[in-house]
Amino acid sequence: MMEDKLSRVAQGIPPSGIRKFFDIVTEMKDAISLGVGEPDFDTPWHIREEGIYSLEKGKTYYTSNSGLIELREEVCNYLDRRFDLKYNYKEEILITVGGSEGIDVALRALLNPGDEVLVPEPSFVCYKPMTTLAGGVPVPVPLQAKNEFRLTAEEIEAHVTDKTKAIILAFPSNPTGAIMDKGNLEAIAEVIRKHDLVVISDEIYAELTYGVKHVSIASLPGMRERTIIISGFSKAYAMTGWRIGYAVGPKAVIDLMTKIHQFAIMSVPTTSQYAALEAARNGDKDIQEMCGAYNQRRRFMVDSFRKMGLDCFEPLGAFYVFPSIQKTRMTSEEFATKLLFEQKVAVVPGTAFGECGEGFIRCSYAYSIENLKIAVERMGAFVKKHTP
Amino acid sequence: MREQILKAIELNGKRTVEDLALMLGNPESEIAAEISEMEKERIICGYHTLINWDKTGVEKVTALIEVKVTPQRGQGFDKIAERIYNFKEVKAVYLMSGGFDLTVIIEGATMKEVALFVAQKLAPLESVLSTATHFVLKKYKDFGVVLDEPVKDERMAVTP
Numbered sequence: 292m293m294e295d296k297l298s299r300v301a302q303g304i305p306p307s308g309i310r311k312f313f314d315i316v317t318e319m320k321d322a323i324s325l326g327v328g329e330p331d332f333d334t335p336w337h338i339r340e341e342g343i344y345s346l347e348k349g350k351t352y353y354t355s356n357s358g359l360i361e362l363r364e365e366v367c368n369y370l371d372r373r374f375d376l377k378y379n380y381k382e383e384i385l386i387t388v389g390g391s392e393g394i395d396v397a398l399r400a401l402l403n404p405g406d407e408v409l410v411p412e413p414s415f416v417c418y419k420p421m422t423t424l425a426g427g428v429p430v431p432v433p434l435q436a437k438n439e440f441r442l443t444a445e446e447i448e449a450h451v452t453d454k455t456k457a458i459i460l461a462f463p464s465n466p467t468g469a470i471m472d473k474g475n476l477e478a479i480a481e482v483i484r485k486h487d488l489v490v491i492s493d494e495i496y497a498e499l500t501y502g503v504k505h506v507s508i509a510s511l512p513g514m515r516e517r518t519i520i521i522s523g524f525s526k527a528y529a530m531t532g533w534r535i536g537y538a539v540g541p542k543a544v545i546d547l548m549t550k551i552h553q554f555a556i557m558s559v560p561t562t563s564q565y566a567a568l569e570a571a572r573n574g575d576k577d578i579q580e581m582c583g584a585y586n587q588r589r590r591f592m593v594d595s596f597r598k599m600g601l602d603c604f605e606p607l608g609a610f611y612v613f614p615s616i617q618k619t620r621m622t623s624e625e626f627a628t629k630l631l632f633e634q635k636v637a638v639v640p641g642t643a644f645g646e647c648g649e650g651f652i653r654c655s656y657a658y659s660i661e662n663l664k665i666a667v668e669r670m671g672a673f674v675k676k677h678t679p
Numbered sequence: 680m681r682e683q684i685l686k687a688i689e690l691n692g693k694r695t696v697e698d699l700a701l702m703l704g705n706p707e708s709e710i711a712a713e714i715s716e717m718e719k720e721r722i723i724c725g726y727h728t729l730i731n732w733d734k735t736g737v738e739k740v741t742a743l744i745e746v747k748v749t750p751q752r753g754q755g756f757d758k759i760a761e762r763i764y765n766f767k768e769v770k771a772v773y774l775m776s777g778g779f780d781l782t783v784i785i786e787g788a789t790m791k792e793v794a795l796f797v798a799q800k801l802a803p804l805e806s807v808l809s810t811a812t813h814f815v816l817k818k819y820k821d822f823g824v825v826l827d828e829p830v831k832d833e834r835m836a837v838t839p
């Protein structure tokens with residue numbers, strides 16, 4: 292009876308490509324996984340301890356819809372300190388249930404039926420479904436390996452129509468590890484202004500860059516007023532399970548996002564907000580330490596893939612490597628499935644992040660070097676066996 | 680580069696030069712040279728193994744002893760510290776600020792053995808004024824490592 296009562300829009304959304312894979316891997320007991328999209332570190336203890344303390348003090352009530360005022364202020368201080376971004380904590384920030392909620396309410400606050408949203412791919416999995424659910428039309432923009440998966444002005448031009456409302460920018464990138472430096476951003480900012488687009492800039496990996504400092508597109512001239520920055524605590528502070536993030540942007544859009552958030556969510560879990568306050572206030576050193584560890588693993592992985600003979604550009608952000616497996620003449624999905632069954636190593640097929648991810652696999656290096664070594668050894672044997 | 684090498688091996692003395700070269704992005708030859716130089720300079724003083732003896736059948740007790748001494752003219756505390764640290768039972772000696780002068784960490788097979796050492800070797804030393812012995816009942820964390828913590832990855836195997 293329920294089957295024919297369901298939303299056709301929701302039903303029409305294809306299932307996540309990751310889900311399918313997840314079920315097989317979970318069945319397999321001794322598989323080594325490089326499939327995880329979250330840090331391997333526990334949340335630093337001083338942050339957890341503040342969460343515990345807030346519970347002891349009985350901080351168990353709703354907070355203001357936008358989030359604790361101290362937290363909003365501290366996040367704005369943090370953004371200024373680290374990225375030279377200036378936002379007013381009283382009206383230009385919303386604390387959200389992870390970057391995930393930020394993306395959802397930003398799209399819902401922006402889109403009218405039929406509005407098109409450019410989604411550069413391969414990308415994190417939620418942008419297209421959330422656009423559809425908000426009544427918009429996602430338009431994939433395939434990125435190219437030869438550009439190290441950076442977005443170019445020409446690629447935007449080729450997909451803009453008079454219905455295009457917004458573009459999602461997600462650098463450092465999950466799954467490719469690509470970044471956009473200031474020069475790259477300046478090049479696209481010009482077309483974005485020319486076509487009067489809004490930017491939803493998902494900067495959740497901003498803290499995890501290697502050898503270069505992250506630049507936000509909002510810091511370029513004429514961009515702040517048309518940009519919503521989405522970020523959060525999940526990746527930088529190893530706080531995925533706390534489900535807390537934030538969005539900053541011009542007052543008009545933050546107001547509307549806050550209205551949606553107020554009806555849909557009320558407020559973000561209070562315990563998480565107190566923990567996040569400690570993170571934003573005293574967590575810079577933790578970030579630096581974790582980032583240093585990722586960097587060592589990153590070098591190790593890139594070198595290992597190149598030794599295997601797989602093409603692999605040097606990723607400068609996030610914690611993923613995105614090597615090409617084209618020389619094995621397998622599809623990404625075949626490769627990932629066979630690798631799992633023959634060598635018990637789980638990686639994610641590039642196609643889980645958009646069709647243009649075909650020919651690539653995503654390998655996370657949010658694992659100890661010891662773990663990575665075993666995985667890479669097994670992958671080496673696999674690639675050798677399957678390279679014609 | 681030295682600091683990076685040291686940080687990378689501080690909690691894992693088994694890392695190979697090859698791995699370090701990959702992790703730090705420097706050639707193997709440079710890393711190997713730095714390490715042997717640091718060994719010579721006694722910056723790197725050894726590559727020990729952290730053992731949780733409680734989990735073996737081997738009997739071991741550890742005691743922390745607060746020692747008050749009279750410093751000697753011209754030599755301060757160094758001479759008396761040397762007299763103490765040369766005993767092979769002594770695992771560590773630190774000069775302290777505060778209510779006493781030296782912390783001496785002693786390991787022995789039994790409490791009696793440790794007590795005898797203090798009574799017969801340590802306390803009678805000429806410059807030792809007094810000792811207070813505290814036995815370790817349980818080690819929770821040593822050298823930055825929680826001893827009984829199981830290594831377990833609780834993350835789901837594949838996530839976006």
Ligand SMILES: Cc1ncc(COP(=O)(O)O)c(C=O)c1O
Nearest residue numbers: 389390391415465523525536839
């Ligand atoms: C690019 C990107 N954006 C957003 C998120 C969502 O993060 P959260 O909702 O935990 O803040 C993720 C998580 O994997 C991500 O990779």
